[in-house]
Amino acid sequence: MQELLELGLNNLEAKTYLALQGLGEAKTGDICKRLGIPNSHIYPTLAKLQEKGLVSYKYANKIKVFKAANPENLKHLFDEKQRELKAQESNLLKLISELQKLPKNKETDSDYQYFEGIKAVKGMILDVYSTAPKNSEMKLLSAVSESWEIMNAFFLEMHDIRLKRNISLKMIMQKKTKDLKKRVEERMDIGKVSIRLADFNNLGELFLTKDYLIILDTSKSVTPCSFMIKNKVFLSMFDQLYEYIWNSLKN
Numbered sequence: 001m002q003e004l005l006e007l008g009l010n011n012l013e014a015k016t017y018l019a020l021q022g023l024g025e026a027k028t029g030d031i032c033k034r035l036g037i038p039n040s041h042i043y044p045t046l047a048k049l050q051e052k053g054l055v056s057y058k059y060a061n062k063i064k065v066f067k068a069a070n071p072e073n074l075k076h077l078f079d080e081k082q083r084e085l086k087a088q089e090s091n092l093l094k095l096i097s098e099l100q101k102l103p104k105n106k107e108t109d110s111d112y113q114y115f116e117g118i119k120a121v122k123g124m125i126l127d128v129y130s131t132a133p134k135n136s137e138m139k140l141l142s143a144v145s146e147s148w149e150i151m152n153a154f155f156l157e158m159h160d161i162r163l164k165r166n167i168s169l170k171m172i173m174q175k176k177t178k179d180l181k182k183r184v185e186e187r188m189d190i191g192k193v194s195i196r197l198a199d200f201n202n203l204g205e206l207f208l209t210k211d212y213l214i215i216l217d218t219s220k221s222v223t224p225c226s227f228m229i230k231n232k233v234f235l236s237m238f239d240q241l242y243e244y245i246w247n248s249l250k251n
Contacts, residue, residue, distance in 0.1 A: 007077050012045050020068035112229045119222045129161045132209050139170045139242050141206035145177040147216050159190045169193040196249040
C-alpha cells in the first residue's frame, strides 16, 4: 500500500488497484462492495487508474468489467516518476543558480536566526554542512543520544557531506549515550573525526563552525528548535570554552 502511495496514487486509487488484483475482473458494484464505498466514488478513481495504465476494461453484456493491469506496469509508473523528479531537479538547480547570481545586501558582522520544527532544523543543519568552508574544522558538544537518536540517520548523511568537503570534526560525546560504542564507530568509520567522552547529561547540543555558533535542541520533550548565531565575540568565547573542555578530557 505505502509503495503505491509513494508512486503517486492517492489512498482510494491504491485500495482500488489492490482490490482489483484480488478480484481479477470485476464490475463497479463488486469493487465498491469490496471497498465499502458508494458507486459514485469509484468512477473518477477508475478513470485515473486507466490514465496511469494500471487498469483496463472490457464490455460484457454491455456492462464495463474492469481488470487490474500486470504488476509490471508499476515499474513504468516508477520510471515516469523518476523522469519527473529529474526534470524538477534540473529546474531547481537552475533556480538556485539564478538566485545565487542576484545582488545581495552586505552581510552584517553580527546576526542570529531562530529555527523551529523538524523540517526547519534539518534545513538549517543541511545548509551549514553544505556551505561550511572546505578544509575547515567543526566542533560539536553532543547531547545524550535520547535527544537525537531519531535523527541519527540524517546526522550520518551530514557527516558524509562534511567528509566530501574535507572538513574535520572534534566531537564530545556523552558517556551515557545509548549504544555508545556503535555511535562512536559509525562516525569514526566515516572519517576525519576525533571523539572524546564526557560525563555530562545535557539534552541540548553546542555546535561550532568557522562562522557560526549553533545551539540545538532535538529532544522529545519540545518541538525541535535551534539558534544560529553569527557573532565573532560569542563564537570566540564558546570556542575557548569548548577547547577548555576538550583538553580536560582524556582520549
